[in-house]
Amino acid sequence: MANPNGKASITHVIFDMDGLLLDTEKFYTEVQEIILSRYNKTFDWSLKAKMMGKKAIEAARVFVEETGIGDSLSAEDFLVEREEMLRNMFPTSELMPGADRLVRHLHENGIPISVATGSHRRHFELKTQRHGELFSLMHHIVLGDDPEVKQGKPSPDIFLAAAKRFEGVPVDPHSILVFEDAPSGVLAAKNAGMSVVMVPDPRLDSSFHENADQVLGSLLDFNPSDWGLPPFQSAAC
Ligand SMILES: O=P(O)(O)OC[C@H](O)CO
Ligand SMILES: [Mg+2]
Numbered sequence: 001m002a003n004p005n006g007k008a009s010i011t012h013v014i015f016d017m018d019g020l021l022l023d024t025e026k027f028y029t030e031v032q033e034i035i036l037s038r039y040n041k042t043f044d045w046s047l048k049a050k051m052m053g054k055k056a057i058e059a060a061r062v063f064v065e066e067t068g069i070g071d072s073l074s075a076e077d078f079l080v081e082r083e084e085m086l087r088n089m090f091p092t093s094e095l096m097p098g099a100d101r102l103v104r105h106l107h108e109n110g111i112p113i114s115v116a117t118g119s120h121r122r123h124f125e126l127k128t129q130r131h132g133e134l135f136s137l138m139h140h141i142v143l144g145d146d147p148e149v150k151q152g153k154p155s156p157d158i159f160l161a162a163a164k165r166f167e168g169v170p171v172d173p174h175s176i177l178v179f180e181d182a183p184s185g186v187l188a189a190k191n192a193g194m195s196v197v198m199v200p201d202p203r204l205d206s207s208f209h210e211n212a213d214q215v216l217g218s219l220l221d222f223n224p225s226d227w228g229l230p231p232f233q234s235a236a237c
Pocket of ligand 2: 016017018019020052053180181182185
């Protein structure tokens with residue numbers, strides 16, 4: 001069913017995590033820049049676009065292949081190399097603007113919410129160390145190393161697994177709204193038959209916006225009424 005504004009009427013919401021709820025994409029960017037500089041190469045946003053949102057090993061393969069360093073550094077060794085740096089950065093993770101307000105608003109209004117992140121358990125724990133209370137409002141959380149997630153985004157696996165775990169009768173994918181920052185994540189949600197609000201980094205090429213149903217500069221700009229969801233009671237500050 002559609003709203004008068006032509007958008008699907010939403011009953012359930014699934015959030016991406018890295019770069020959407022948490023400002024963690026910058027850590028991956030920084031570490032990748034450091035590693036590439038050793039090979040006298042630079043990291044750019046066309047490569048970033050191909051990596052973000054994916055499972056670690058899938059993103060690592062893209063990294064070594066696209067940069068041409070695969071003969072010197074395997075995808076597996078790249079993951080080992082970046083691990084120590086990331087482990088020190090992740091506990092400092094901060095929320096993206098508007099994430100706290102939107103999650104609390106949906107929870108307070110009884111909209112079932114969940115998280116579907118390509119991040120695996122160990123990294124998830126580090127990233128959410130300071131945000132346990134907010135993440136406890138999620139009905140469930142599906143991680144990249146979940147056995148049901150055979151393939152990472154853009155495969156629909158993770159969003160279909162998240163949809164199945166809501167309580168009650170099976171939820172029609174058309175009633176689910178996904179929030180994503182990554183091109184692969186937007187595609188994964190569309191492949192799962194869901195609607196997607198994309199909140200991309202401004203450095204991402206705008207050609208990646210076209211698969212999303214709505215593109216916002218920030219979660220602060222989200223208007224729940226566009227999707228038949230309860231409106232905010234006060235303006236964002
Ligand atoms: O954007 P997410 O939450 O699916 O995370 C994916 C990787 O961990 C980072 O790109
Ligand atoms: Mg993301």
